[in-house]
Ligand SMILES: Nc1ncnc2c1ncn2[C@@H]1O[C@H](COP(=O)(O)OP(=O)(O)O)[C@@H](O)[C@H]1O
């Protein structure tokens with residue numbers, strides 16, 4: 001490998017009641033431009049990235065190293081230019097994209113020819129749950145289940161009939177912190193009630209009944225009630241999004257971003273309305289990204 005470019009989409013996890021299981025790849029991207037070098041170096045070329053520190057502490061390097069070690073390969077050094085429009089710690093899966101990019105980096109540098117299933121297993125181990133990493137890796141709308149034996153089953157659908165309006169506040173909320181507020185356990189009745197909502201949401205989404213999906217995704221009982229207090233304007237954003245035609249609004253991942261499900265062609269209108277009501281937010285209209293991680297070779301000039 002002389003030089004290559006790796007792109008990975010952002011992702012929005014949970015989609016209401018699909019806690020730790022469901023993710024959607026959306027149209028923001030992390031891009032690595034990789035070239036061989038005699039020592040590890042990361043260059044960050046956008047504001048949506050953490051400060052560059054010791055390359056060996058970098059999440060992308062650590063994910064690559066873990067992958068190489070899992071396959072008893074040695075990881076050659078390289079220079080990585082990183083660009084991203086995925087905001088950090090906002091609930092749009094920046095860490096998942098970084099992890100998936102690191103796994104792909106090792107796959108390329110060590111010529112591992114990893115399957116999607118192998119990449120997903122490592123990514124899930126590093127991230128701790130499969131929802132974001134599956135969407136970042138596979139693209140589309142992905143439902144996953146990690147079985148008791150560790151195996152991960154998944155189902156993917158590409159749906160271009162919907163758009164997603166994300167309302168991104170200025171502050172960060174670390175996923176680890178937003179997990180602390182969740183209950184450790186649910187009673188049988190609570191679990192049955194929460195699962196029944198999830199069942200309808202995802203059948204409705206898959207069958208294109210967006211009205212029903214939007215209505216019930218706002219009724220999640222697994223995580224939204226516990227996290228709502230961490231998300232300023234939670235109820236107001238839901239109300240305003242619905243008033244201008246969104247099907248429903250939920251927390252994106254662990255927050256603090258909210259994501260509104262909108263019919264194709266209506267996203268810009270909903271985004272404009274939300275922007276006028278919440279001027280301190282970055283409001284973007286995103287599409288579902290059909291393809292996950294991608295590698296593009298860069299031919300070096302021979303002149
Ligand atoms: N491109 C990246 N390069 C290095 N580290 C990253 C990158 N993207 C995310 N991270 C790390 O992941 C953290 C955010 O992860 P997390 O709290 O799970 O939020 P998110 O919802 O964005 O995934 C950042 O603070 C940073 O430490």
Ligand SMILES: N[C@@H](CCOP(=O)(O)O)C(=O)O
Pocket residue numbers: 011012013014019020021090091092093094095129131132175178179223252253254255
């Ligand atoms: N299922 C996880 C998803 C976290 O997503 P992120 O984009 O906030 O990292 C959770 O809800 O904790």
